[in-house]
Amino acid sequence: MTDQINVGLLCGGVSKTFGNHKALIDVSLSVNKGEIVTILGPSGCGKTTLLRIIAGLELPDNGFVFLDSEDITRVPASKRPINTVFQSYALFPHLDVFSNVAFGLQARKTPKSDIVLKVRNILALVRLDGMEKRFPHELSGGQKQRVALARALVNEPKILLLDEPMSALDAHLRSQVQEELRTIQKKLGTTFILVTHDQNEAKRLSNHLAVMHEGKIIQFGTTEEVFTKPANKFVAEFLGATNFIDASRVSDTVYDTHYGPMLVNDKPNWNNGKIIIWPERIQIRADAVPGENNWFSGKVMDRLFNGDGVDILLVKDSDDDVPEKPILVKAKPDFQVESGQRLGVFFPPEHLVPLDKHTLN
Amino acid sequence: MGQDSRPPKIRAQETTAKEILTQETTANEAPARQIQAPIVPPKDKPSAKDKTKTLIWLGEFTTRFSLRLRALALAGPPLLWLTLLLALPCLLLTGLAFTSRGPYGEIVFELTFDNLARLFGRTNFGWSPAFLYIIARSLWVALVTTVLCVLLAYPLTFHIATRPAKKRVYWLILLVVPFWTNVVVRAYAWLLILGPQMPPAQLSAALGLIRDGAPLYPGPLAVYLGMVSTFLPFMALPLYTSVERINWEILEAAKDLYGTRYMIFKQAILPQTRPGLAVGIIVTFVPAMAMFVVTDILGGAKSMLIGNLIQQQFAQARDWPFGAALSGALMFMTLLILAIFRYRQRPGERVGGGLFTGFR
Structure with a gap:
């Protein structure tokens, strides 16, 4: 202090x-x-x-x-x-x-x-x-x-x-x-x-x-x-966050989400709530192992050049018909990917921030 | 305007093409200015006939001739009205000042400076400043009235301007209501209030300020009460238009920068309210100088002002030429004051809009 x-x-x-x-x-x-x-x-x-x-x-x-x-x-x-x-x-x-x-x-x-x-x-x-x-x-x-x-x-x-x-x-x-x-x-x-x-x-x-x-x-x-x-x-x-992920408690450190089970370092004080992750914290990895904790393989919805980098919008590929809010991932400006292609990403547990439920929303 | 979009009429007039081009660009930037700005003639002057035909761009293609015609049509009627009913009578009156009065009050048309000499104090029994004294007193009464009105109008307008927007209307109505009552009626109302049976007079008598059973009129107190109550709206309304638009952040900045009350007024309030204050002072001072109703009813003989004197010359004394000389003196002083005011407007002080900021 x-x-x-x-x-x-x-x-x-x-x-x-x-x-x-x-x-x-x-x-x-x-x-x-x-x-x-x-x-x-x-x-x-x-x-x-x-x-x-x-x-x-x-x-x-x-x-x-x-x-x-x-x-x-x-x-x-x-x-x-x-x-x-x-x-x-x-x-x-x-x-x-x-x-x-x-x-x-x-x-x-x-x-x-x-x-x-x-x-x-x-x-x-x-x-x-x-x-x-x-x-x-x-x-x-x-x-x-x-x-x-x-x-x-x-x-x-x-x-x-x-x-x-x-x-x-x-x-x-x-x-x-x-x-x-x-x-x-x-x-x-x-x-x-x-x-x-x-x-x-x-x-x-x-x-x-x-x-x-x-x-x-x-x-x-x-x-x-x-x-x-x-x-x-x-x-x-x-502050400009866009990636809000609904999560529900499975065990003390593991929470189930739309994108698969996630290991969380900060323990939330709820059973059902929201987790955020900043787009630049999400890591793009070719060695994705779907099904394991914090790994997610998604379909690229769009790739947008924003000046200092590339914004990639990822959706879960399994349910095409259901409209969902995509996950925003930031990549280096030279990162090439086509719409419709699949992309494996990793959510580092230390960067998953549970939002406090008892204050606002 | 692009080159190609010019109508063929202009393209044909190659002699004045340059002039048109420059006018086009300036007109596009500031169309309003073009009306007032004198059009600089090119070196090889086109004939008068050409001039009336030259097209200029002013939001539309038009000629100078038709613009002048339009201006005349718009300004003509009011100009005629003012000339016939204001300028001409004023000139006649001024001319009258150089005639003399016949034995039965008729006007004798014969050039003389007797009235002016009388005004400046020549009498049959040597020099007497009686009339000059009355003029000076008129100036003094008008000045005191104006100062009192300014002192009252500032707190009043600040009070109104800081009320919620809805309530301001009521305050302004309260301020304007006296306008709807005739000055004579209001003056008599003051007579009633200041009468011997009323509390103000009785209190003054109890304090030994006046004789027991005497009214508070005639006298300076009654005159100034009547004058200030008559002219306060004249001062407050123009001032209010300035106060209402004050940038309060500038006042706060002055406070924030350790400004004293005097500094806040001088550096933050006065510069922002100067336009309204200037108008207020003029519309108060000028008619206050010519006021005769209030002083007639509330003032008594000792409070005679130039307004009373003029009224007396025209009505009772039937000496129109001398009345005209006095009126001329009053007009001259009014114009002098207006001229001084105009001269005093410095460029750095022109904050916001206002009647006198657009003069030059």
């Missing part, structure tokens, strides 16, 4: 209701210093509300927010050492880049020479040097975003909040900005809390990941943990 001293931000039992809509229900979250934590979830799951409560722009109905073991639940946004990069960037349209970035420093009565120095340094960091005199309407989307980032970072906040920071950027800019964000975060060591609905962004950026659904955090863990072992069907689906 995490070191107590290392905890930067701690939210406990946070609830918030708007009218009859429960935006947050008893949410707890702890964020380590110097990490990037992503709050991931579909729109309307309450992730932005949680971010606004951390920023101090919203007061929770219940619960507390601690920053460096200091209660800041009722401290207004203007007094918190936390800054936000807003989704719309919210730059002051009548102020130029320099004044936008200097706003927070001026508000805190920083000496003029310090302001000039700090603004220059931070603009260099986000590669906007020479743009001081430009107005927001003269900037591109990516530049506006970097101004918003600089405007927040120049105050040296303890925590930087980013509300869907990539949503207004083109796809090719996104990966570039993600890399830049990581670099900047490493350089400054600031704690970043990021809200997004894009699982790829979460995967690429974060150390820890909190998946939210209908006002609750339903899984929290390191990004690796969450992606390899999603707790339930909702998380698995949201």
Whole structure:
């Protein structure tokens, strides 16, 4: 578990209701210093509300927010050492880049020479040097975003909040900005809390990941943990899993499935439930022995080239007439196979992840 | 437009082909601009006859001549109306200022600057600034009224804009309802409220602020109450249109960046509401300067404004030429204020739309 001293931000039992809509229900979250934590979830799951409560722009109905073991639940946004990069960037349209970035420093009565120095340094960091005199309407989307980032970072906040920071950027800019964000975060060591609905962004950026659904955090863990072992069907689906296998218990470690008996390393807590396996974990083997545990020989329904590899859709060959959801297998781009051909695959027991039945679905 | 899709008519006119091509491309990019932008004539000028026939692309093929005709047909009737009923009377009135009054109140058409001299204080007994003083007081009353309206309109419009969408309508109706009541009726209503038997006057009397049994009118308090209640909707409605469209995230950003209340207002609220505020100030200040009903009923002799004076000259004194001179002075001040306002609109401050952002 995490070191107590290392905890930067701690939210406990946070609830918030708007009218009859429960935006947050008893949410707890702890964020380590110097990490990037992503709050991931579909729109309307309450992730932005949680971010606004951390920023101090919203007061929770219940619960507390601690920053460096200091209660800041009722401290207004203007007094918190936390800054936000807003989704719309919210730059002051009548102020130029320099004044936008200097706003927070001026508000805190920083000496003029310090302001000039700090603004220059931070603009260099986000590669906007020479743009001081430009107005927001003269900037591109990516530049506006970097101004918003600089405007927040120049105050040296303890925590930087980013509300869907990539949503207004083109796809090719996104990966570039993600890399830049990581670099900047490493350089400054600031704690970043990021809200997004894009699982790829979460995967690429974060150390820890909190998946939210209908006002609750339903899984929290390191990004690796969450992606390899999603707790339930909702998380698995949201993270892009497609291979859901119905399984029923035969013995303690062996479960019977549509694709034959499977040996499972993680013991499920049910007798009938679902197992998932990530497509890239399924191994294509020529030496398939049908009938044995974890071996499956299927008929290729389709082969799709997807850019970095080949997606192969496999169905059980014995019952042609019954429509079934195919198993998705990922192969190397040069892997050749024809539709209708048979293919032997192996499901490694350590990569079969049973989904928790008692939480969502 | 591809080369081949041009109709044969154009292809035949090789002399102006270049011009047409450039117009086509610009028109395709910004068709609305093409209407206003002056069309640059080519160096070898085609004859006037050619010009009317040259086809230009504006969503359809048309000629400049037919475009002008269309514009005239659209703008003609209102222009005629304004010319006959506004511009012409104003000019007549200005001309009247340089005539003089006959012994029976008739107008003597004889060029004279006596009225202007009188306005600037010449009397039979030496110089007296009485009329200039009234003009200055009118400006002052209008200014105070406007400032009070701004101070009240900001919290009011923010209150309305932050209500749920359904409830805003009711608030706006409440704001507009006084519009449906005549100014005279409202002024008399204030007279009633401020009367000696009513609680406000009695309370003031009890506190020793006024004589026992005296009303709270006439006086500045009554005038400003009447003025502000009359002009608050003029200020609040245009301001509301700006406040309603405020990007609240910018306010939150200002808060998030440690902004004080003053900074939040100056850097986040004011720039976003400036268009509505500008319109509100103009539609409040200008009519407030000419107001005479409220001051007539609630003000008494000491509160005489230029509006009262003009009304007096035309109605009681039957001195139309001097009334015309006073009206001219009022018109001049109005235009001056509008000019100052237009000059003050700086390019960096043009946030969103609004009446005055499209001026230049």
